[in-house]
Amino acid sequence: MTFDVPNSLILDTALSVSGLTDYIRLLLEQDEQLRQVWITGEVSSANQHRSGLFFTLQDPDGTAGIKCVAWNSQLAKLAQMPIAGEQIIILGSIRVYPQRGEYQISVWQALPAGAGLQALRYQQLKNRLLAEGLFDAERKRPLPLHPQTIAVVTSPTAAAWGDIQKTLKHRYPGLHVLFSPATVQGEQAPDSIVKAIARVEQDGRAEVLILSRGGGAVEELACFNDERVVRSLANCSIPVITGIGHQRDESLADLVADASVHTPTAAAETVVPALSELYTQHRQRVVALHEAVNDSGETAVNQLQVLRNRLKRLRLEKQVQQEMRQLTWKRQQLMQVTLGRSQQAKQHLELLRQKLVSLDPKAVLQRGYAVVRQENGAIARSTGELAVGQNLMIQLGQGEVKVKVREIKD
Structure with a gap:
């Protein structure tokens, strides 16, 4: 079947290339979803030009790809530089270029994907909290030497709680332990941990708090890098010790805590001394005290004997009597000299008086x-x-x- 269409009608309704391209550009660039879109994929190629960095982002299986450009004005602002073979997440907008009839993503921001994104978020939060001073050594408080009541925040079903109970009972029988259960894995974990710490503070009896969890994958320990948990520990009114995971990098909770160790058992060992060790130290101090007292007594006796011997050699009593006789003799000499000088002064005074009388004009008259x-x-x-x-x-x-x-x- 054929259609007979007049040539004049075709010419009147046909679009030019630029007209169609402009129509497509308006559809794409004015779409609300495409004006600011997040896209994840693998960088398949990257070429640096004078105006910017041009690269292609494609799905890992290679079924689809899209061209991207990060202009020079934006390159310094990218958190992750696009490198061929790496997974990234980009934020940008669709732009259509009529001359080539192509579209591409104008990139505003690029972030690492997967574990890289988590690492970036971790580092950014760490830097911000570090700038606030939450990790400063001056904020660290000493743990109490002999706490009578401690609080433990962990999962009631985790092996960590059992390890802590066993260690505390063995090292310090009779210790009062307050258990504040919390979820320590998953999306609900940060809020659960914050509420568990708040319960301990509201109770007011604990002198120190243990925040603990056994080993696990990095993803399972993400709640201990949550800002809510970190700030809750920073604002806790009692010292905090963390015992989280095995053979891993420090979490932000470890950095803000007053003390941190690698396992729940180590946390329990750190927070209380062993009574057997205390008894041994006490016995050692008693023995050392007895030895010190005995040494001091012997030293005092020896010094006393030395003084006695010196007194005997000096014949102190005879020397004192001799000094007293010398003082008596000197006193008598002083009295005699004083009396003689007094008599001489009286005689001289009388002679002067007589001279004055003889020279007085009234006496002549x-x-x-x-x-x-x-x-x-x-x-x-x-x-x-x-x-x-x-x-x-x-x-x-x-x-x-x-x-x-x-x-x-x-």
Whole structure:
């Protein structure tokens, strides 16, 4: 069967190549799902050009592939550089290029896939918590030396709980153990562990907490790298010791804990001392104390004997008596010298007193002499200083007389 279509109609309805390409581009680039899409696959080829890194991402079985480009402006921001043969996860958008009639993914971000993605998330969280100071040594608290009550957070069905019970009972009989059960594997584990720690803190009796789980694959221990669990341990009001897994790298829970060991049994051995060891140490201290006391007693006796011997050699009593006699003699000498000097001083004082008396003008006046003074108070010593009619004062032994010069005789 054939259709007869006029050529004019075909020309009117046919699309140009660019028109069809634009239509396809609008369909792809404006689709909400394709404007921001995550894709996982294996890098089959990668070529670096001046404008960016061009590579192909394909399914592992090679059934499908898609071209991708990471422009130079985005390369430094990629968490994982696309390398041929590696599994990655990319985030990007669909872009259509009309000149070639092709589409490709414009890459914004690339992450490692599978275990690599988990390792990247682990490292990023570790770096962030490290920057906050949650792993600093200054935050580590010492474990109590002799705790009377401890708390254990682990699975009730795990072998770890049995190992811890057995070890604690053997090392420290009579210890009070609080068990706070938790799921330690799977998606529910982080929330379960956080709630178990909260129950211990709410109870308030425990002095130290053991967070434990036996060995397992890396995937099974992922809950101990969960940020909720790490922050719960960091904020715990009592010291925490972890005993998680065997022969593995440290989890973030180990890094934030106050102490960490590799097994549940080692955690139980660390948290309490063995009574048998304590008894042995006590006996050793008792013996050492007795020896120290005996040594001190012998040393004191020897020192006392040495002092006695020195006293005998010095004849201390005779020496003291001799010193006392010398002191008595010196005292008598001092008294005699002091008394003699006192008598000499008295005699000298009396001599000075007599001299003062003999030189006293009043004493001369008492013997009948008089002192003639002019009106200005000067003593008249010669008639040449006087004149007829001049008033004079004559000082006698008792009182004074005012006179006037009537005549002067040489």
